[in-house]
Amino acid sequence: MRILIVRTSSLGDLVHMLPAMSDIARHVPGARIDWVVEESFAEIPSWHPSVENVIKVAHRRWRKAWWSSQVRDERKALRERLRDTRYDVVLDMQALLKSAWLVRQAHGVKHGLDWKSAREPLASLFYDVRHKVEFWQQAVVRQRELAGLAFGYTPSGAPDFGLQRFARVAGVEAEAYSEYAVIMPSASRADKLWPERDWQAVFGRLVEAGCCLRLLAGNEEEATRARHLISDFETAEVVPRMDLTAIARLLAGARLMVGLDSGLTHLSAALGRPTIGIYRASTPVRTPLVGDSYTASLGDRGAPPSREVVLAAVGQALAA
Structure with missing residues (x-):
């Protein structure tokens, strides 16, 4: 057919x-x-x-x-x-x-x-x-x-994203970067952003857990903001702009991801990585994170999650 x-x-x-x-x-x-x-x-x-x-x-x-x-x-x-x-x-x-x-x-x-x-x-x-x-x-x-x-069929079972090919390369990325967390702190709209001090509290928790930080940025403005956010963290870097396949490989090898509500955050969850999504200008009711590992879709339109809520989710993701 x-x-x-x-x-x-x-x-x-x-x-x-x-x-x-x-x-x-x-x-x-x-x-x-x-x-x-x-x-x-x-x-x-x-x-x-x-x-x-x-x-x-x-x-x-x-x-x-x-x-x-x-x-x-x-x-x-x-x-x-x-x-x-x-x-x-x-x-x-x-x-x-x-x-x-x-x-x-x-x-x-x-x-x-x-x-x-x-x-x-x-x-x-x-x-x-x-x-x-x-x-x-x-x-x-x-x-x-x-x-x-x-x-003419009825869907059943857990969703299969068909991304198993990336699991095979995850070990290569993990070896290249040691243990790392991927962060997506930027967005095209200012109303999606989360406070800098809250991000830095999350970074501190991840570094304490032994994670290097790899921040994603889609353009130079986002890269500048990301560099400012990690200025006090030696084991952190802004990842150079990559194509989607390279980003998927990076995500597949991560210990976890924390990101704003973005396509890349949803991709991380689909790849089966522990993923935390921070919602501020959108609602997770219809677009929650979906994957076969730990996911947390936190906040809602006009009601961003607190630092404490996100840190608690980070602890659960690290345990996962």
């Missing part, structure tokens, strides 16, 4: 998709899965052993020059690529107008969420088959349920 999955972004949402791919592979004999994804996140679908082809889209880049000759050529190439294969099922797992636009260009029976379930209800008008999935459910559960409805 030829299957086209459409889910283009974002990093955390794509990580939450992976268990649904494992379910499809387990329940649909001979499933051959292609996945349409934003170019900057194309590594993520490629990690899953059941995804055969990754088809890149560049909405984020195209929006800056939609009618330029280069963008028109790239959109034409994508359209021809989508029409080149006849799929048995085309499944939109994003339910936005931008994903429905991609779905309509592909050949095959088009599945997606119904009017009441879709984030953008108008997207449901572009599907041949519509499915009801309760919106309040956790993201991983919601995606697994949608895939099950599309292919």
